[in-house]
Amino acid sequence: MKTVQKVNVKMYLNYIGGEWVKSTSGELITSLDPATQEVVAYAQKSKAEDMEKAIAAARKAFETTNWSVTPVVRQTALNEYARLLAEKQEELAQLLSRENGKTLMEARGCISGAIDLVVYYAGAARQVYGRSASISETSYTIISREAIGVVGSIVPWNWPVILMMRDLAPALAAGNALIVKPASYTPAICAECIEIFSQVKSVPKGIVNFVSGSGADVGEVLTKSDDVDMIAFTGDGVTGTRIAQVAAPSHKKLSTELGGKSPNVVFEDADLSKAIPGAIWGFLSTSGQICMAGTRLIVQDTIYDSVCAELKAEIKKLKVGCGLDESCAVPPLVAEIQLKKVMKYIDIGKKDGKVLTGGYRMTGGEYDKGWFVAPTVIIDLPPNSRIVQEEVFGPVLVVQKFHTEAEAIALANGTKYGLAGAVWTADVNRAMRVARKIKAGTVWINSYNKFYSDAEFGGYKTSGNGRTSGLQGLYEFTELKHINFDLKPTFF
Numbered sequence: 001m002k003t004v005q006k007v008n009v010k011m012y013l014n015y016i017g018g019e020w021v022k023s024t025s026g027e028l029i030t031s032l033d034p035a036t037q038e039v040v041a042y043a044q045k046s047k048a049e050d051m052e053k054a055i056a057a058a059r060k061a062f063e064t065t066n067w068s069v070t071p072v073v074r075q076t077a078l079n080e081y082a083r084l085l086a087e088k089q090e091e092l093a094q095l096l097s098r099e100n101g102k103t104l105m106e107a108r109g110c111i112s113g114a115i116d117l118v119v120y121y122a123g124a125a126r127q128v129y130g131r132s133a134s135i136s137e138t139s140y141t142i143i144s145r146e147a148i149g150v151v152g153s154i155v156p157w158n159w160p161v162i163l164m165m166r167d168l169a170p171a172l173a174a175g176n177a178l179i180v181k182p183a184s185y186t187p188a189i190c191a192e193c194i195e196i197f198s199q200v201k202s203v204p205k206g207i208v209n210f211v212s213g214s215g216a217d218v219g220e221v222l223t224k225s226d227d228v229d230m231i232a233f234t235g236d237g238v239t240g241t242r243i244a245q246v247a248a249p250s251h252k253k254l255s256t257e258l259g260g261k262s263p264n265v266v267f268e269d270a271d272l273s274k275a276i277p278g279a280i281w282g283f284l285s286t287s288g289q290i291c292m293a294g295t296r297l298i299v300q301d302t303i304y305d306s307v308c309a310e311l312k313a314e315i316k317k318l319k320v321g322c323g324l325d326e327s328c329a330v331p332p333l334v335a336e337i338q339l340k341k342v343m344k345y346i347d348i349g350k351k352d353g354k355v356l357t358g359g360y361r362m363t364g365g366e367y368d369k370g371w372f373v374a375p376t377v378i379i380d381l382p383p384n385s386r387i388v389q390e391e392v393f394g395p396v397l398v399v400q401k402f403h404t405e406a407e408a409i410a411l412a413n414g415t416k417y418g419l420a421g422a423v424w425t426a427d428v429n430r431a432m433r434v435a436r437k438i439k440a441g442t443v444w445i446n447s448y449n450k451f452y453s454d455a456e457f458g459g460y461k462t463s464g465n466g467r468t469s470g471l472q473g474l475y476e477f478t479e480l481k482h483i484n485f486d487l488k489p490t491f492f
Helices: 048-064 071-087 089-100 104-124 160-173 187-197 215-224 237-250 272-288 301-316 336-352 365-369 405-412 428-437 470-475
Strands: 014-016 019-021 028-032 039-044 131-136 139-147 150-154 177-181 208-210 230-234 253-257 263-266 296-300 354-357 376-379 396-402 420-424 442-445 478-486
Touching (some): 014 187, 039 187, 048 215, 089 160, 104 160, 150 215, 160 187, 177 215, 187 208, 230 237, 237 253, 272 301, 301 376, 336 396, 420 428
Parallel strands (some): 177 208, 230 253, 376 396
16 A cells, blocks of 8 residues: 555654753653554653753743844744755655655645745744834834744644644744644654754754653643743644633733634535535545634535535545555544544434435455545535534535525534635625635635645634734734833933
8 A cells, every 4th residue: 555665663852952852751652653553653751840841941042042132043044944854855744644644745745835934934034023103202112023932832733744833933933932742643753853953053952842742741831831931732622722721820822723614615606627626625635634624515505416416426536545655535534533533423424414425434454454534425414413513623524505695604604613714606706705704714715725824824713813824923923012212311
């Protein structure tokens, strides 16, 4: 099934204060290939003491070096990092595919997108501007943007490299110190990227730190600490709520991208040759394990039957398999626990509606070694069904029917989420009307899953707070300070 030669299993260490160190526990995390259950790598199963050392190292580096006040150094360092990442792009993509399960095509896109983020924020490092104003004859004001301090980045497993860089690059560009805590399913690819970063000699020791371990053991220490000024988190809503609760006593800044149940609205005048592939890859990217997955296809009643028939036919052509097999389109889920969760939702869908295609775990032969679920489409569901309302995080699409534009908007806004959405229509006026009424941070028109380093991304409602990417993604990692000059010669 695989087309890429296996590599030796590597053990990754923590990176604290510029040194690679073992955890105090001596225990290890075992990272497994979701397609085969083969060991990919080992990482440190750290404890509170390890995270506390990393926090102390980051605080010391921020307070005692000139990193936060030398933007040209930050720009040069990030450009050097991007160059080093590019040299190992294919190697990183293969490791990502093995550890996460995603297809090589997606893995390559993840690495190239991560590099682009680093390049973008390298340029932005010298663009951290404030403003000034002459308030009166005797008062002059400066509004200054400055680094927030020590930032904790809690990275998810689904797109670990690009989402780690989405924090790392702007946080460093703004002048902060950083502590990265990777997900326990994907510590190796994140550690490999930090190993590459450690080769950038112009960065002071302690500005970037890396500690692997569970959320309970080290994530809460990072979130709770008074010496950490900000937490950037991408992940599920339950964990996001827990982070907010733990961080509340210290009143630190939070930037969160949480779950989604994104609507894909298809009107009868849409170009179906584009809309149907867009809908398929909108929900099948990373086997649906992506927050902005277009998991609700909302179709006008006049084309509903034909769209469902074509969806079924096209999905059946897709090959499910190991991500390293270049001919496979749909990779495995990341872990058994995720597979069980997805199958429970499929059972709900079978009870509340009708399975159009899929609806089962893939078994037999190589499939028995991994966590494979057939791409699944469910129709005839009531709007209040849990599989319509809740994030599944698997290769599952629900199809809903509407008659009027108002009904389409109501269905699109009919969940607690508001991360992304799309509108498919040939009518530019309708496209703009509907896009403006969908309560989501990003709305694509006649496309899906288009991301750019220079375009902001984030959620409405329970899909999170703050914005990533773009200029606002840089500003998230800064504080505003008002400095006022009194121009009178004396106080009285």
